Amino acid sequence: MVRISPRSRTGSGGWGPDLRRRRRIPPRTPRRAEGVRVLVVNAGSSSLKLSVREGDDEVAATTIERWEGEGHVAPIRDFIEQTPTLDAIGHRVVHGGPRFIEPVLVDDDVLDYLDLITNLAPLHNPRATAAIRETRKLLPDTPAVACFDTTFHGTFHATLPAAASTYALPRQWNERWQLRRYGFHGLSHAYAVRRAAALGGRDPAELRIVSCHLGAGASLAAVRHGRSVDTTMGFTPLAGLVMVTRSGSVDPGMVLCLLQNGDLTPEQLRDVLEHQSGMKGLSGTSGDLRDVLAARQAGNRDAALAYDVFTHHLRREIGATSASAQGLDLLVVTGGIGEHSAEVRRDMAAGLGYLGIDIDQATNDSAQGDTDLSTPTSTVLTVMVKSSEEAEIARQTARLATS
Numbered sequence: 001m002v003r004i005s006p007r008s009r010t011g012s013g014g015w016g017p018d019l020r021r022r023r024r025i026p027p028r029t030p031r032r033a034e035g036v037r038v039l040v041v042n043a044g045s046s047s048l049k050l051s052v053r054e055g056d057d058e059v060a061a062t063t064i065e066r067w068e069g070e071g072h073v074a075p076i077r078d079f080i081e082q083t084p085t086l087d088a089i090g091h092r093v094v095h096g097g098p099r100f101i102e103p104v105l106v107d108d109d110v111l112d113y114l115d116l117i118t119n120l121a122p123l124h125n126p127r128a129t130a131a132i133r134e135t136r137k138l139l140p141d142t143p144a145v146a147c148f149d150t151t152f153h154g155t156f157h158a159t160l161p162a163a164a165s166t167y168a169l170p171r172q173w174n175e176r177w178q179l180r181r182y183g184f185h186g187l188s189h190a191y192a193v194r195r196a197a198a199l200g201g202r203d204p205a206e207l208r209i210v211s212c213h214l215g216a217g218a219s220l221a222a223v224r225h226g227r228s229v230d231t232t233m234g235f236t237p238l239a240g241l242v243m244v245t246r247s248g249s250v251d252p253g254m255v256l257c258l259l260q261n262g263d264l265t266p267e268q269l270r271d272v273l274e275h276q277s278g279m280k281g282l283s284g285t286s287g288d289l290r291d292v293l294a295a296r297q298a299g300n301r302d303a304a305l306a307y308d309v310f311t312h313h314l315r316r317e318i319g320a321t322s323a324s325a326q327g328l329d330l331l332v333v334t335g336g337i338g339e340h341s342a343e344v345r346r347d348m349a350a351g352l353g354y355l356g357i358d359i360d361q362a363t364n365d366s367a368q369g370d371t372d373l374s375t376p377t378s379t380v381l382t383v384m385v386k387s388s389e390e391a392e393i394a395r396q397t398a399r400l401a402t403s
């Protein structure tokens, strides 16, 4: 079982009710959210994205790609030095645990809780808390807001029906350890769904939607009546689709066999599943899709298989999530892979004609930025959206910092 930090303050093991209490937000002088200048810090698993936003406008931005280390605090410091006055800071925090179902103003208590749950998203949460600590140090008087990947439209994937969020484990375990499917990439899915529906001139509330966030981490969300009703990621962001370095879902029986017979410690196994698997593990390249495609092009069979396994699982899970949405009107594709790889989008769509998906190949090949890829006769609207977790974070931050 995932070892949750033993520093439980309740003595009950795991998160107790006192850790889930809601903090009261001190009243502030109301200001208009649109004019608020927000620094957005988005520490993804393979990139660091820093930007300053004012309303819907991006005032400044920098992205560091192929980034895996801890050295992000220094770029954040440099970026802040070049940035004029800020009204608020919005941080992307991947796991909010059972406590946070909406964005929250950061204080010591919030940081303590995030430290407690750090094992639940080991690739992400430690970087986010380090970034929060640094910005608090540099800008102690600027309100900081934590925005969670476990939230979707301010409600979290908590809108998942119990049948979709519940693991078939002993009920007492689920209760004691708050084991459930949390779901992630909620910030990206929320933005992409809203943007794609707007592009198609439709109201998301009336559509059955599958949103595909395909980046270094990848997950799908099924959305029905504007609510998240299923998602491929689970208790942690390790589950679901094959990813750049993560295995995605594997047979838990196999994991147990490896632990019992494979001469591996849980830490080694975790490292393999999080960092050495996915397209990286199969292809022998970095796992970055650009490297996988280049190796495949050069005749590397392992890279070809890695690509096939990735796209197979993508198609399979789109089938599964469209079943959860009870049909499909809108397919949204976003994230670093979704935005940049016409090949993945083509191979995804080619296997999904049975769902009514039909994309225009010329449009797909030349697509840059937000694009409707569907042919006029396609019954499903397929839209590529440039990912903007930043827009969602800025929106949530401005709202909370001015409330």
Ligand SMILES: Nc1ncnc2c1ncn2[C@@H]1O[C@H](COP(=O)(O)OP(=O)(O)O)[C@@H](O)[C@H]1O
Pocket: 044, 045, 046, 047, 214, 215, 216, 217, 244, 287, 288, 289, 290, 335, 336, 337, 340, 341, 387
């Ligand atoms: N031009 C490109 N062609 C194909 N894949 C790309 C391209 N640019 C980025 N990618 C893929 O997108 C991934 C990064 O996705 P992104 O969503 O930006 O990262 P993160 O999940 O760290 O936020 C890379 O690992 C790579 O696989």
Ligand SMILES: CC(=O)OP(=O)(O)O
Pocket: 043, 044, 045, 046, 094, 124, 149, 184, 185, 215, 216, 217, 218, 237
């Ligand atoms: C949740 C997650 O996997 O995030 P990322 O795609 O940034 O790694």
Ligand SMILES: [Mg+2]
Pocket: 044, 045, 215, 216, 217
């Ligand atoms: Mg990302």
